[in-house]
Amino acid sequence: MTEKIRVENLVKVFGRNSKAVLKKLEKGITKEEILKKTGNAVGVNNVSFEVNEGEIFVIMGLSGSGKSTLIRCLNLLNKPTAGKIFFEGEDIVKYNKKQLREFRQNKMAMVFQHFGLFSHRTVEDNAAYGLEVKGAPKEERLRIARETLETVGLGGWGDKMPHQLSGGMQQRVGLARALANDPDVLLMDEPFSALDPLIRRDMQLELLDIQDKVQKTIVFITHDVNEAFKIGDRVAVMKNGKIVQVGTPEEILSNPANEYIEDFIKDIDRSKIMQAKNVMFKPSPLLFNKDGLKVAIKEMETNGISSLFVVDKGRKLQGLITIDDTINAIKEGKTLNDIIQRDYFTTDPETYVQELLPIASETKFPIAVVDQSNKLEGIIVRASVLAGLV
Amino acid sequence: MNTFPDILKIEIGKYVDVFVKYLVRNFSDFFDALKQGILWVVQNIELILQWLPWWLVIIGVFLLGWRINKLSSGIIYSAMLLCIGSFGLWSLMMSTLAIVVTSVVISLLIGIPIGILMAYSDKAEMMMKPILDGMQTMPSFVYLIPAVIIFRMGKVPGVFATTIYAIAPAIRLTNLAIRGVSKEMVEAANSFGASRWQILLRVELPQALPTIMTGINQTTMMAMAMVVIASMIGAKGLGSEVLIAINRIDIAKGTEAGLAIVFIAIIMDRLTQGIAERFKIPK
Ligand SMILES: Nc1ncnc2c1ncn2[C@@H]1O[C@H](COP(=O)(O)OP(=O)(O)OP(=O)(O)O)[C@@H](O)[C@H]1O
Numbered sequence A: 001m002t003e004k005i006r007v008e009n010l011v012k013v014f015g016r017n018s019k020a021v022l023k024k025l026e027k028g029i030t031k032e033e034i035l036k037k038t039g040n041a042v043g044v045n046n047v048s049f050e051v052n053e054g055e056i057f058v059i060m061g062l063s064g065s066g067k068s069t070l071i072r073c074l075n076l077l078n079k080p081t082a083g084k085i086f087f088e089g090e091d092i093v094k095y096n097k098k099q100l101r102e103f104r105q106n107k108m109a110m111v112f113q114h115f116g117l118f119s120h121r122t123v124e125d126n127a128a129y130g131l132e133v134k135g136a137p138k139e140e141r142l143r144i145a146r147e148t149l150e151t152v153g154l155g156g157w158g159d160k161m162p163h164q165l166s167g168g169m170q171q172r173v174g175l176a177r178a179l180a181n182d183p184d185v186l187l188m189d190e191p192f193s194a195l196d197p198l199i200r201r202d203m204q205l206e207l208l209d210i211q212d213k214v215q216k217t218i219v220f221i222t223h224d225v226n227e228a229f230k231i232g233d234r235v236a237v238m239k240n241g242k243i244v245q246v247g248t249p250e251e252i253l254s255n256p257a258n259e260y261i262e263d264f265i266k267d268i269d270r271s272k273i274m275q276a277k278n279v280m281f282k283p284s285p286l287l288f289n290k291d292g293l294k295v296a297i298k299e300m301e302t303n304g305i306s307s308l309f310v311v312d313k314g315r316k317l318q319g320l321i322t323i324d325d326t327i328n329a330i331k332e333g334k335t336l337n338d339i340i341q342r343d344y345f346t347t348d349p350e351t352y353v354q355e356l357l358p359i360a361s362e363t364k365f366p367i368a369v370v371d372q373s374n375k376l377e378g379i380i381v382r383a384s385v386l387a388g389l390v
Numbered sequence B: 001m002n003t004f005p006d007i008l009k010i011e012i013g014k015y016v017d018v019f020v021k022y023l024v025r026n027f028s029d030f031f032d033a034l035k036q037g038i039l040w041v042v043q044n045i046e047l048i049l050q051w052l053p054w055w056l057v058i059i060g061v062f063l064l065g066w067r068i069n070k071l072s073s074g075i076i077y078s079a080m081l082l083c084i085g086s087f088g089l090w091s092l093m094m095s096t097l098a099i100v101v102t103s104v105v106i107s108l109l110i111g112i113p114i115g116i117l118m119a120y121s122d123k124a125e126m127m128m129k130p131i132l133d134g135m136q137t138m139p140s141f142v143y144l145i146p147a148v149i150i151f152r153m154g155k156v157p158g159v160f161a162t163t164i165y166a167i168a169p170a171i172r173l174t175n176l177a178i179r180g181v182s183k184e185m186v187e188a189a190n191s192f193g194a195s196r197w198q199i200l201l202r203v204e205l206p207q208a209l210p211t212i213m214t215g216i217n218q219t220t221m222m223a224m225a226m227v228v229i230a231s232m233i234g235a236k237g238l239g240s241e242v243l244i245a246i247n248r249i250d251i252a253k254g255t256e257a258g259l260a261i262v263f264i265a266i267i268m269d270r271l272t273q274g275i276a277e278r279f280k281i282p283k
């Protein structure tokens, strides 16, 4: 995992004499007091984090928590008051005007909440804008613009004007405009917040699809937990200009750092986030197929269960036996192979709990979680599926 | 009766007088060159306008009116021009137009850059605003005085006075238009690493164009109004006809010249407005 962006002790204070405010912040005077005393708004207060190549890094937080201020520092639309921002090891805060322009032209592109499309240009010319700024020849930039529009599902719309498109489509143009430049990093400031919920869900999935194809590093801002956990590889939670927790969605869900984050994840629809691997149990007890039926009965009796998964030496799943069948088999002298059955469901560890719901309520046996080589990773019982939804 | 004490009298008029005379005395070469330049432009524009066959002008205006507005507009405009011709005022109309066109062009060449500067700098805006307010409330006759002192009589002081009078809306609306360009749009351009110039030329000006066009319409109308007054300092044209008619109490002549001015004003207003309308960017 290579590090793409590294932010160290970043502070952004708005208004005049912002350097003087730095000292106050160091002394621990709060944002509110500073605003009252000097009139300076503190947007970002001493934030450090890093973004890895190829990941979707989500910054989430309530309105006014400093998300926009932070992301706008990354391409220096906001000039940091203090702190360093390293891009591939180079401190971009030190860049002069020309270096900064080249950096923006080649390394980073931004997608805006209200699209920020050029209303006097066609969709195609919008998508070609970044290349035009770089001075690419007309034919080349229009060809690339058309290809990129195709990628975002807007093939054939190039001649339209932005206002002729729906909101969702306009944001696709915004995305195409950013992608056409082939930047290393995409900055997206609440790109889907202005869209209605259904379109928003489509766009989220589509962003993930596109990301599969283009493999960019993405910094994505949202105030919606569901969105954050759905698309984020890692999520940073902001409050009052500070980052209060960074981690994978699972880490944050299972281990919220404080009450603020607990509040935040309260209204989350967990079924969309939790996967089979998050709710499964260790697969024990197990019956290895070399074991006899007597062992099976003992295992089931001591654990108080009515069925048992059978695996081979490599823990590859072979089947399942029930206690009734096993007792009968011993009476009638049958072997394990006579009573083993395959009338159960399997799933892979990445499946979302939501998709397991209907199966869980239908089957009388636990669900087996197996990997690609059919190795038994764990089992899921109905109760644990429901628990995952709380 | 109350009288204002003489001691408190400030004779600002005197100072302006001294200042203008100082300018004339010390910069006469500059003003001469300026005069020659302006004269050359007006004369050539008038030459072209006078050279154009009358029927070509009428057909041209008809087509413009039709294309820009509607068929009936084209018919009305060309009928108005026909009237002016039949009043025997064709050539005078062209003289007036030459001064109007020159003044509008100069107003835009100077006004739009000043407007852009104002939009970029709050300080510049703060300084310019009261000046513009003053320029627009000042009675138009006042501009004739420095014009005459600097350039004497004739077309050039006419152009000068007209330009000063008509430049305000060009400046004001350019400033307004550029300040009104969506912040997010400019920011988007910035985020792609566009330079100041690229943003001005490819984003701000195209976005500002509809409003600037409205400014051009207003500038044109004010120039038209001023040109009539400028005839008092020897700018020959439709205005001077009105002036003569007033002096001689010649109702017939006054009516014809007056109508001609109204007709031209209507045509120019509708055409520039129609063009401005075309530039509107749908949201
Ligand atoms: N240009 C500015 N000048 C002064 N203060 C600002 C400016 N931009 C942001 N702020 C202040 O910085 C703080 C953080 O604002 P920011 O826009 O980053 O929040 P946000 O998390 O993006 O919120 P939202 O979800 O509403 O977009 C706020 O207190 C805001 O008032």
Ligand SMILES: [Mg+2]
Residues within 6 Å of the ligand: A067, A068, A069, A190
């Ligand atoms: Mg924001």
